[in-house]
Amino acid sequence: xxxxxxxxxxxxxxxxxxxxxxxxxxxxxxxxxxxxxxxxxxxxxxxxxxxxxxxxxxxxxxxxxxxxxxxxxxxxxxxxxxxxxxxxxxxxxxxxxxxxxxxxxxxxxxxxxxxxxxxxxxxxxxxxxxxxxxxxxxxxxxxxxxxxxxxxxxxxxxxxxxxxxxxxxxxxxxxxxxxxxxxxxxxxxxxxxxxxxxxxxxxxxxxxxxxxxxxxxxxxxxxxxxxxxxxxxxxxxxxxxxxxxxxxxxxxxxxxxxxxxxxxxxxxxxxxxxxxxxxxxxxxxxxxxxxxxxxxxxxxxxxxxxxxxxxxxxxxxxxxxxxxxxxxxxxxxxxxxxxxxxxxxxxxxxxxxxxxxxxxxxxxxxxxxxxxxxxxxx
Numbered sequence: 001x002x003x004x005x006x007x008x009x010x011x012x013x014x015x016x017x018x019x020x021x022x023x024x025x026x027x028x029x030x031x032x033x034x035x036x037x038x039x040x041x042x043x044x045x046x047x048x049x050x051x052x053x054x055x056x057x058x059x060x061x062x063x064x065x066x067x068x069x070x071x072x073x074x075x076x077x078x079x080x081x082x083x084x085x086x087x088x089x090x091x092x093x094x095x096x097x098x099x100x101x102x103x104x105x106x107x108x109x110x111x112x113x114x115x116x117x118x119x120x121x122x123x124x125x126x127x128x129x130x131x132x133x134x135x136x137x138x139x140x141x142x143x144x145x146x147x148x149x150x151x152x153x154x155x156x157x158x159x160x161x162x163x164x165x166x167x168x169x170x171x172x173x174x175x176x177x178x179x180x181x182x183x184x185x186x187x188x189x190x191x192x193x194x195x196x197x198x199x200x201x202x203x204x205x206x207x208x209x210x211x212x213x214x215x216x217x218x219x220x221x222x223x224x225x226x227x228x229x230x231x232x233x234x235x236x237x238x239x240x241x242x243x244x245x246x247x248x249x250x251x252x253x254x255x256x257x258x259x260x261x262x263x264x265x266x267x268x269x270x271x272x273x274x275x276x277x278x279x280x281x282x283x284x285x286x287x288x289x290x291x292x293x294x295x296x297x298x299x300x301x302x303x304x305x306x307x308x309x310x311x312x313x314x315x316x317x318x319x320x321x322x323x324x325x326x327x328x329x330x331x332x333x334x335x336x337x338x339x340x341x342x343x344x345x346x347x348x349x350x351x352x353x354x355x356x357x358x359x360x361x362x363x364x365x366x367x368x369x370x371x372x373x374x375x376x377x378x
Contacts, residue, residue: 001025002132002142004120005149006033008040008098009276009293011105013146014113015053016301019377025112027134029119029149033106037098038174038254039200039208041287043370044092049294050104052377059104064094065201068185070366072354075192077238080351083359085187088367095200095208097176098290120149123158125270144271144310146300148293151259153278159269165259167217168283168336173230173255174210175248181207181240188239191351194342195233199240209244210284214340217257223250258283260333263326268314275300280325285335286369288328296321298374305378328369 001017003010006028017024042050050059067089071082085093106114122133123145132140147155151165184201197211211230221229227250234241245253260283267274276293296317303316341347 002027002130002140002145004132004145004147004155005153005276005278006030006114006116007148007150007276007293008102008105008290009278009297010146010148011102011109011114012049012053012294012297013148013275013300015055015105015108016297016377017304018109018113019053020301020305022301022304026109026114027118027120027132027140028114028116029135031117033102033114033116035099035102037102038176038210039095039202040098040101040290041095041200042093042101043288043291044089045370045372045374046291046294047092048373049298050101052298052374053105053294054108055101055104056107059096059100062096062100063203064096065184065203066091067093067187069183070187070363072189072191073239074351075190075234075237080191081354081357081359081362083363085366086185088363088371093370095202097202097208101290120154123155123272125158125272127270130271142271144273146273146275147278148275150277151261151281153274155272156274156278159272159274160264163261165261165281168258168260168333169214170212170283170336170340171215171217171219171255171257172210172212172284173226173245173253174208175245175253176202176206176208177244177247178205179207179240179244179247180205190234190237190239190241191340191347192234192237193344193347194340196340197234197237197241199244207240207244209241209248211241211245212258212336212340214342220255223253226250226253226255258336260329263322263329267318267322271310273300273314273317280329282325282329283332283336285332286328286366288332288369292325292328295372295374296325298377302375302377324372331365331369 001024067085072080119135267279300317303313
C-alpha cells in the first residue's frame with residue numbers, strides 16, 4: 001500500500017496496516033517531519049482507535065484535562081446553554097498538542113515506512129496498478145494507493161477532478177499559550193458578534209486557544225497584524241481568551257481560512273481511495289476532523305485484514321464510514337453558520353432560542369457524534 005500524506009490520517013493508516021501485517025509506505029511532501037499545528041481534540045472514537053493502533057506509551061502519560069462541562073457563553077460571561085460532557089464521554093475527551101500525537105504515531109512505525117521530500121504531482125491508474133509521479137522527477141508503480149493528503153488532495157483531484165473547496169465564511173486563528181485557567185474541565189465557546197472562540201486546557205499550565213471571525217476568504221496577515229486583529233476582536237471577553245492571545249508570540253499564531261466540501265458519492269476508483277480530509281474535509285466546529293481520520297484508518301485496516309483484497313476492503317471501508325462522515329460535515333457546517341452571526345438582531349434571536357432549548361437536546365446531538373467508536377482491528 002502506498003499512502004500519500006504523512007499527517008495524522010496517513011500515519012494512522014500506515015500503523016493500522018502494519019498492525020495487521022500489510023506493508024505500507026507513506027510519502028510526505030515536507031522535507032522533514034517537524035512539529036506543526038497547535039492543538040487537536042480527541043473524542044472517544046479517536047482515543048479508542050489510538051489504543052487499538054498502539055501509539056507510544058508516553059502519549060498516554062501526558063497530563064491531560066478531560067472535558068467535564070460544555071457550554072456556549074456571551075463575551076461578558078453569561079452562559080447561553082450548557083451540559084455535562086463527562087456523562088457522554090466517560091471522561092474520554094480532551095485536547096492534546098498535535099505535534100505530540102503526530103510523534104506518538106510516527107515512533108511506532110518501522111524504519112523506512114515514511115519517505116519525506118516526496119511531493120506527488122501526478123497519478124494515473126489502470127486495472128493493474130497505479131503510477132505515481134513526484135516533483136523530484138521520480139516515479140513509482142503501486143498496487144494500491146490511499147490519498148491522505150488533505151483538503152487540496154492531489155489524489156482526490158486525479159480521481160474526481162479539480163473542484164475548489166467550499167469556504168465556510170470564517171477565518172481562524174490558533175495558538176498555544178502558557179496560561180492557567182480556573183476550570184480545567186471546561187469546554188466553553190464564547191460567541192460574540194462576528195467573532196467566536198474558546199480556550200481549552202492542555203494541562204494545568206498551558207492552553208490551546210482558537211478564535212474565528214466572519215470575513216471574506218484570502219485575507220492573510222503578517223504575524224503582528226494577526227495578533228492585533230484577534231486582540232481587537234476579543235477585547236474584554238471573559239474566560240481567558242484575551243489573556244491566552246496576549247501570552248502567545250505573534251509568530252506562533254496560526255491563521256487559516258476554514259473550508260469543507262460536500263460529501264462525495266464514493267471515495268474510491270479502482271485501486272485508489274481517500275481518507276481523512278482528502279475524502280471528507282470538515283470545518284472544526286465539532287472537533288472531529290482529526291478524530292475521523294483516525295477512525296478511518298482503523299476501519300480500513302480492519303477491512304483489509306478481513307477481506308485481504310483491495311476491492312472488498314475499500315467497499316467495506318466506505319460502507320462503514322460514509323454516512324457518519326457526511327453527517328459530521330453537515331452538522332459542523334450548520335454550527336459554524338450560527339456561531340458567528342454578524343447581525344446583532346440575529347445574534348439576539350439565536351441566543352434566545354438556545355437559552356430556551358433544553359440542554360439535553362444539544363447533549364444528545366453531541367453524544368451521537370462523539371460517542372462513536374470504530375471497533376477493533378480484528
